[in-house]
Amino acid sequence: MKKNLIIGGLILFISTSPLNSRNNAYSFPNSAGRLKSNNKILAAYGKAYLEELNGYKVIHTFGSPYEEGYQHGKLLKNEIIKCFKEVYQEGFFKASPILPKIVWYFYAKLNEKFLRPEEKDELKGIADAAGLKYNDILVMNSEAPYQALANFLESLGMSSHCSQLAVMGKAALDGNTLIGRNLDSLDLNRWHKYALIQVHHPQKGYNFIAPGYAGKVLEAIIGWNEKNLIIAQNNTPYPFQSPFGLYTGILMRRLIQNCAVPKEAEEMIKNTKIISNAGTSILAANNKEAKVIEAAQNIIDTFKNNKIVQSRKTGEIDNLLDTLTLANHYKTPFTFKSAIPPLEGSLLREQRIKKLISSNYGKIDSEIIKNILTDKLDLKTGKNIGPENPGDNAVDWYGKRIAKFGPFSIPKNLEVRITTNISAVCDLKEKIFWIALGKNYISRSQDYKSFKIMELLK
Numbered sequence: 001m002k003k004n005l006i007i008g009g010l011i012l013f014i015s016t017s018p019l020n021s022r023n024n025a026y027s028f029p030n031s032a033g034r035l036k037s038n039n040k041i042l043a044a045y046g047k048a049y050l051e052e053l054n055g056y057k058v059i060h061t062f063g064s065p066y067e068e069g070y071q072h073g074k075l076l077k078n079e080i081i082k083c084f085k086e087v088y089q090e091g092f093f094k095a096s097p098i099l100p101k102i103v104w105y106f107y108a109k110l111n112e113k114f115l116r117p118e119e120k121d122e123l124k125g126i127a128d129a130a131g132l133k134y135n136d137i138l139v140m141n142s143e144a145p146y147q148a149l150a151n152f153l154e155s156l157g158m159s160s161h162c163s164q165l166a167v168m169g170k171a172a173l174d175g176n177t178l179i180g181r182n183l184d185s186l187d188l189n190r191w192h193k194y195a196l197i198q199v200h201h202p203q204k205g206y207n208f209i210a211p212g213y214a215g216k217v218l219e220a221i222i223g224w225n226e227k228n229l230i231i232a233q234n235n236t237p238y239p240f241q242s243p244f245g246l247y248t249g250i251l252m253r254r255l256i257q258n259c260a261v262p263k264e265a266e267e268m269i270k271n272t273k274i275i276s277n278a279g280t281s282i283l284a285a286n287n288k289e290a291k292v293i294e295a296a297q298n299i300i301d302t303f304k305n306n307k308i309v310q311s312r313k314t315g316e317i318d319n320l321l322d323t324l325t326l327a328n329h330y331k332t333p334f335t336f337k338s339a340i341p342p343l344e345g346s347l348l349r350e351q352r353i354k355k356l357i358s359s360n361y362g363k364i365d366s367e368i369i370k371n372i373l374t375d376k377l378d379l380k381t382g383k384n385i386g387p388e389n390p391g392d393n394a395v396d397w398y399g400k401r402i403a404k405f406g407p408f409s410i411p412k413n414l415e416v417r418i419t420t421n422i423s424a425v426c427d428l429k430e431k432i433f434w435i436a437l438g439k440n441y442i443s444r445s446q447d448y449k450s451f452k453i454m455e456l457l458k
Helices: 002-016 065-075 076-095 101-110 116-131 134-140 145-156 248-258 262-271 299-304 344-359 366-373 453-457
Strands: 040-045 048-053 057-063 165-168 178-186 193-201 208-213 223-224 232-236 280-285 290-296 308-313 323-327 418-425 434-436 449-452
Touching: 002 248, 040 065, 048 065, 057 065, 065 076, 065 116, 065 193, 076 101, 076 116, 076 134, 101 134, 101 145, 116 134, 165 232, 165 280, 165 344, 165 366, 178 232, 178 280, 178 366, 193 434, 193 453, 208 248, 208 434, 208 453, 223 248, 223 418, 223 453, 232 248, 232 418, 248 262, 248 280, 262 308, 280 323, 290 323, 323 344, 366 418, 366 434, 449 453
Parallel strands: 057 193
Antiparallel strands: 040 048, 048 057, 165 178, 165 323, 178 418, 193 208, 208 223, 223 232, 232 280, 280 290, 290 308, 418 434, 434 449
16 A cells, blocks of 8 residues: 555656656756845746846746746746737737738748757747747747848838947056947837846856846847857848848857857857848957957858858057947948948947047046947937937937838837847956846936846856
């Protein structure tokens, strides 16, 4: 009898064990010893946990791709469901009659073949835990179809205005390597609500930090890993860009997870056969060097399996030694000779960033980087204006410039403007980063919160 009870108990344990099914959670050692008493723990699941730190949500995931995905989906289930509904179903899918829901799913499936099996596994983990379909999570982690029209939409003013800069050596106050990065995107006045910091402890590769959104784990706009390598990315417009290929956000994730030095990042970019749409300009830096690697393919290049790749190091532009500046949509010699000419506002931003770097040369620290990133610029005069006034700047295209233009008519309930909703500064010598997120429009240096990189990566 006792033997039967033991056997029955084992059967019950196995049948309900998280390891019994791929669709269930994986079991991990209890993480209580890892959690800091001064942090507010919002949820825990095995070894993974979600905490509130300095007012921001920070999620820590561990293990294989599927395990990390499942933990992400389990700990952020409500946020993922709400994000998908509000941002995609009620936002992007209704934002334009020429880009309905079916186009988003078709485009995501079209380029799914460029994902690695382990990347698909991570998405399956999220879907299983969050209770959404795999294709829903795939869409959230794929390139937006309007990016395929980016080269044509630019003339209509619908283009991202992201910015980056790097200073080191003689340009910086203490010789530190300082990186600044802004994500300017179509927020719809809702996406920013689901922003958080992701800390990955993958089974293979390096531990890394990447700010992002609930449900989006493959896309990375900036990240730091345990080798003290920082990777940040901007789009680079290129005529007749191929709509087929690997999403550059996913390429970023691969670089952060698998590269230890800028040279390795450059080699991985060169060896990635096909990169889709707007091309990419990737800043790779550690405490010793910083470089921008630019890559793009047009449709003919894609079929010929060719790719243009070039790189530049600090101090190669405008004789500003130990500096790099980078903004979307810039002219030669900053990128390819055949690049589409930039919008006037983009040129002003690029020039403004360089002017601010030049005027503070030799004394630049993290506070000055924050001030540069939140600087406000008037499009017509190129002068700085107050933070409450509409205008363009190093961080943001402010004002409802996109209203209605024929087939791109936008529903009245959607606020359509490009805004800076994630901004980050990193000191690679001190191994500290400052980040501002969770707002539709980041415009003050006070918006940034500081974090110690190695403490998060433990």
